[in-house]
Amino acid sequence: MSGWIPQVYYDFLARVVPGSAVVLGVLYLRQGPSRGIGFVLRGMCEQEHSWVCRFGVGLLAAYLIGLIVGELGELLAGRVLERRDAELERGFIRECLDDHSRALQAVGREPLALQLEDLPDADLMAEQLTVVDHYSGSRLLALVAERRLCLVLAFGLFMLAVANLLGYAADLIHKRLIVEAVLLVGMLVLWRRSMRLQERVVRRTCIGWLTNVLSGGLSGTAS
Secondary structure, eight states: OTTHHHHHHHHIIIIIHHHHHHHHHHHHHHHOTTTHHHHHHHHHHSSTTHHHHHHHHHHHHHHHHHHHHHHHHHHHHHHHHHHHHHHHHHHHHHHHHHHHHHHHHHTTOOOOOOOGGGSOOHHHHHHHHHHHOHHHHHHHHHHHHHHHHHHHHHHHHHHHHHHHHHHHHHHOOTHHHHHHHHHHHHHHHHHHHHHHHHHHHHHHHHHHIIIIIHHHOTTOOOO
């Protein structure tokens, strides 16, 4: 059963979601820009259980919008994030290595004869850790997904803040300033959360790698 779940998950994301989006696009374009939306909604959502269809279409749209917003964020700020993440990552790994050596000394064992330069980056650590400890790998995947969620939401709120500011310049409605403040605060909170999650991801990856991979060997597998 555990072997079927990743395959079904892959099939849904890699085939069902993009296939459904293309089918909806074909139906829309076939009817033309002006009548396409009405045709799709009438043809698919005016049924006895239309709420199911609306929920499915809304879920598909939300997934695709989230995917596009995330990729736009990577396109516009990917290099800045990558450089910042690399600098923070090496600092977190250095701290984990020092803490692990101190913990070994506290229980009467020899500290690790490893230097920071001897360790791989966090991505390779995570891949190796997944091989020897599937549970830890799953936990790390959940943290990575949460961090990705925070980054996508932060960039989405940034785009909404820009759009709201342009709207304020057009209509001068002062309530938009309150909305702008809420959007900016939300963006900063999510950005801060993403940074804290990155620290947790790197620390857990490094600790898991040191305790599982080094002790069990790269050829080991979790039971």
